[in-house]
Amino acid sequence: MTEKQDLSSAYRRLKSPNSKTRDRALKIIKEIKRKKKNKELNSL
Incomplete structure (x- = not known):
């Protein structure tokens, strides 16, 4: 099963003790930003 790739799930995963999970969450957050x-x- 794949994990959700949305912003709220990524922020929740930042609190994880697992470093790989935290790194993945940071990557998702930076990509969305x-x-x-x-x-x-582009809209300007």
């Missing part, structure tokens, strides 16, 4: 920033820049 990057997409959001690019979307805002």
Whole structure:
């Protein structure tokens, strides 16, 4: 089963004691923020 790739799940996973899980969560958060920033820049 795959894990959810949404922002709220990623923030919840940041609290995990497992370092790989935390790293994956950070990667998801950064990717979502990057997409959001690019979307805002393209709309100007």
